[in-house]
Amino acid sequence: MPILIVVNDPRDLPLQFEGSELVAAKTYLTDPHYAAMRGAKVFNLCRSYRYQSTGYYVSLLAAARGHKPVPKISTIQDLKSQTIIRVASEELEELIQKSLSPIQSNEFTLSIYFGRNVAKRHDLLSSHLFKLFESPLLRAVFVFNEKEHKWHLQNINPIAVNDIPEEHRPFVVEVAREYFQRRRTFSRKKAARYDLAILCNPEEKEPPSDVKAIDRFEKAAESLGLAAELIDREDYGRLGEFDALFIRETTNVLHHTYRFAQKAAAEGLVVVDDPESILKCT
Known part of the structure; x- marks a missing residue:
């Protein structure tokens, strides 16, 4: 995966990051070479992320190109x-x-x-x-x-x-x-078209789905060609790796489940329960 360090002006960067390519923000935004690049990880180190600033558009366009911007617009x-x-x-x-x-x-x-x-x-x-x-x-x-x-x-x-x-x-x-x-590797039982995150908490006393139910959800997902992975509250930053989020913790608007739902929805994931439903049920 290509690693791009995007800055407003490369001359202003006082550091050299090994294993990455330094790119001026204007070049990243306008050069067809970067538009055609596949699977790039884009570290946006622009001076500002304010709305409609250059830094804002770097993350916005990176996501539109299928690149992985850090930070994302939702962040x-x-x-x-x-x-x-x-x-x-x-x-x-x-x-x-x-x-x-x-x-x-x-x-x-x-x-x-x-x-x-x-x-x-x-x-x-x-x-x-x-x-x-x-x-x-x-x-x-x-x-x-x-x-x-x-x-x-x-x-x-x-x-x-x-x-x-x-x-x-x-x-x-x-x-x-x-x-x-650092390479992140995630086990997959078989190649799947979509990745499903199931948010759960094994320590919850009265969860909406018990261990047996979660196991059935995983098997059902696999039968439908989905790669299901159990995640917990520590995996907030990984939501962008999935196509859908299934929340199997008790939800509340003043709880991390609501924040997960908001972030997932903002990133275009299919979400159950969605933020609006959590608001109505709290």
């Missing part, structure tokens, strides 16, 4: 949503408190480079945030609530390449190299 929208950020903070509350407990100040900024942080103790939190908001370079701001005596995620935004501190750059190059070389 760009999620980064702007305080509701999504609040839900993410609630879901990761235990991890946030554990990771930030030694911090003495009332505000903390976490730099996330391809799911990693220069301080190893924050790697797990960085990884989870990267899965929720898959964008190459992120900066998350946490604030400490004195009354509640706990940390909250206040906002999370992309980092411009030029904003990476000089002392962090060798680390960024290394984690990028590791990320690009």
Whole structure:
């Protein structure tokens, strides 16, 4: 799979990422060579992802070409949503408190480079945030609530390449190299035309479908030529790999199931239950 690093101006990039091709955004948007390219992974490092900006159109066009943009348009929208950020903070509350407990100040900024942080103790939190908001370079701001005596995620935004501190750059190059070389392999019983994700939680006490039912769903999918894979809340960033999402957890609008449904619908997946149904039933 070709790996493209797309930036506004290659002359502005202070880093060299091994195993990838550096492309100017204008070239990617207009050159027929890239329009004809198949299966490319496009890491969008443009200065801005604002609506109708160059960075926005890079991710939009990449998806239209069948490429795999990082970030996706749905992720760009999620980064702007305080509701999504609040839900993410609630879901990761235990991890946030554990990771930030030694911090003495009332505000903390976490730099996330391809799911990693220069301080190893924050790697797990960085990884989870990267899965929720898959964008190459992120900066998350946490604030400490004195009354509640706990940390909250206040906002999370992309980092411009030029904003990476000089002392962090060798680390960024290394984690990028590791990320690009990582191969994700997913088992498939046989070649299938469509991929179905079944969202479930084995620890749920009263799930809408028990283990036997889930097994039957998998067998039914296989009989119809679908490759079914069980996923959980940690697989939010992988939704774009599937053609459909079947939610087999108890849904709620203030729950990760609703966020999964929203993201899947935004990416054009067939979704059961769809976001509107979850809203009506909550």
